[in-house]
Amino acid sequence: MNATLLDRLRTELDERRATVGLRRDLVVSGPQGPTLGVDGETLVNLAANDYLGLAGDPEVLESAQRALRDMGLGVTAGRVLCGTRAIHGELEAGIAELVGAEDAVLYSSCFDANLGVFNALLGPDDTVLSDALNHASLIDGIRLTPARRYVFAHADLDELERRLAESADARTRLIVTDGVFSMDGDIAALLRISELARRYDAALMVDDSHATGVLGPTGAGTAEHFGLQGGVDVLTGTLGKALGGAGGFVAGDRAVVETLRQVSRPYIFTNAMAPPLAVAALTAIRIARRRPELRERLTANTAWLRGALRDQGYDVLPGEHPIIPVMLPGGSRARDVAAALRRDGVLVFALSHPVVPAGEERIRVQVSAAHTAEQLELAAVAFGRARAVLAGS
Numbered sequence: 001m002n003a004t005l006l007d008r009l010r011t012e013l014d015e016r017r018a019t020v021g022l023r024r025d026l027v028v029s030g031p032q033g034p035t036l037g038v039d040g041e042t043l044v045n046l047a048a049n050d051y052l053g054l055a056g057d058p059e060v061l062e063s064a065q066r067a068l069r070d071m072g073l074g075v076t077a078g079r080v081l082c083g084t085r086a087i088h089g090e091l092e093a094g095i096a097e098l099v100g101a102e103d104a105v106l107y108s109s110c111f112d113a114n115l116g117v118f119n120a121l122l123g124p125d126d127t128v129l130s131d132a133l134n135h136a137s138l139i140d141g142i143r144l145t146p147a148r149r150y151v152f153a154h155a156d157l158d159e160l161e162r163r164l165a166e167s168a169d170a171r172t173r174l175i176v177t178d179g180v181f182s183m184d185g186d187i188a189a190l191l192r193i194s195e196l197a198r199r200y201d202a203a204l205m206v207d208d209s210h211a212t213g214v215l216g217p218t219g220a221g222t223a224e225h226f227g228l229q230g231g232v233d234v235l236t237g238t239l240g241k242a243l244g245g246a247g248g249f250v251a252g253d254r255a256v257v258e259t260l261r262q263v264s265r266p267y268i269f270t271n272a273m274a275p276p277l278a279v280a281a282l283t284a285i286r287i288a289r290r291r292p293e294l295r296e297r298l299t300a301n302t303a304w305l306r307g308a309l310r311d312q313g314y315d316v317l318p319g320e321h322p323i324i325p326v327m328l329p330g331g332s333r334a335r336d337v338a339a340a341l342r343r344d345g346v347l348v349f350a351l352s353h354p355v356v357p358a359g360e361e362r363i364r365v366q367v368s369a370a371h372t373a374e375q376l377e378l379a380a381v382a383f384g385r386a387r388a389v390l391a392g393s
């Protein structure tokens, strides 16, 4: 044991404990769904990304069970060795069809996909232009490329345009944005962004983790939401939110996807996705396409809860996505309300610095198509009662 390393880590942990506190994972029991088991209680789950309720869908689970029986669990090899099964290709074709792209390639997660894109597609003569509120995995992926980087203020398209004008000498310019921003639930202004991309001959990359299966009439994502055809060059997404399982992907033109298969390190140097996960994701995609009523229910549930929280006097950031940020800035107000909700049978998390800027503390509520009217009403009543803890603050 190296005492120098351990002493430093212990000191840093003590400091962290004394200042921001140490994170402790909540241990949940039972299956994923609109309610969750926590410490022997059943809580209404407003904290997960199970937008279409597919994480607990019987058809999805049965397909994974069949795959487990037929193909086993892990493949103990990478895709480029003996890890590839027919289901991987079938899922990639299913993803491409869902998002309206020529081709797609699987990763272990969207975090891995975002780590694997930039280094593979860009070099030192290129420039990345990235929204300041992009997901951590995009930020880390961009750090791995030698390309020049500009970070523009969140949704500030005037700054983006200035940066595009300044980087005219770049070989390739790649604009990068979340489709839906995970903390604010706002949807990127993709029509204007893609217009800028066209005007400045830049490529456009969108992380649609919170939009795949959710936005657009067929669940294709943010571009479809805006009626945008073919404007996104590189699309990344997750199989672990609306599609209910786990895994990530990149979709786009065949040349983009083939390049990633050849050189993207998180694709090459890792185990292939476990077949039961791949089968479950393909089943979820088919359900998401076949059952638009899930998106309709999600929209109705979201609109109802947004309205109910506003009626209770909460400051809810405007929007239409099932991420509903309830702003409770200052001190421990967000944490106090989250604790009161938990006592009343509702699971939410308070977000504070450094996850969101200081002074923008909030509770992030996430709605699912699987929530019943009774569960949403229970949540709304609990939010109403929780106002009592704000009275003195």
Ligand SMILES: Cc1ncc(COP(=O)(O)O)c(C=O)c1O
Pocket (backbone or CB within 6 Å): 108, 109, 110, 111, 112, 135, 137, 178, 180, 182, 207, 209, 210, 237, 238, 239, 240, 247, 248
């Ligand atoms: C915008 C965004 N991108 C990427 C990810 C990572 O997805 P995954 O869980 O598949 O790694 C997340 C999830 O937190 C996300 O919100």
